[in-house]
Amino acid sequence: MRSRYSAFAVGDGAYLLRTWHSSTRPRELTLDAALRWERLEIVSATGGGPLHATGTVEFRAHHRRDGRPGVLHEHSRFRREDGQWTYLDGEHR
Numbered sequence: 001m002r003s004r005y006s007a008f009a010v011g012d013g014a015y016l017l018r019t020w021h022s023s024t025r026p027r028e029l030t031l032d033a034a035l036r037w038e039r040l041e042i043v044s045a046t047g048g049g050p051l052h053a054t055g056t057v058e059f060r061a062h063h064r065r066d067g068r069p070g071v072l073h074e075h076s077r078f079r080r081e082d083g084q085w086t087y088l089d090g091e092h093r
Helices: 002-010 013-018
Strands: 035-047 054-065 068-081 084-092
Touching: 002 013, 002 035, 002 054
Parallel strands: none
Antiparallel strands: 035 054, 054 068, 068 084
């Protein structure tokens, strides 16, 4: 989760696509250059340990657009694929 947030912050769309589960991965990804990501707040997490195949993370990602603050609040699901954690999907809160 933290690495994907960092990828959003630096605009690394290739990393985001590589860490997206193959069953839900979009063909392409366009990042919003007007967003400046400032801080990640992890609210809760389940699973995700070495013996787990799935996990969830609820987070708030704080950003600014045109000087105005904003927050993306999401409950994300992750699943292992080929031994690596991948983003499956998320529900905005």
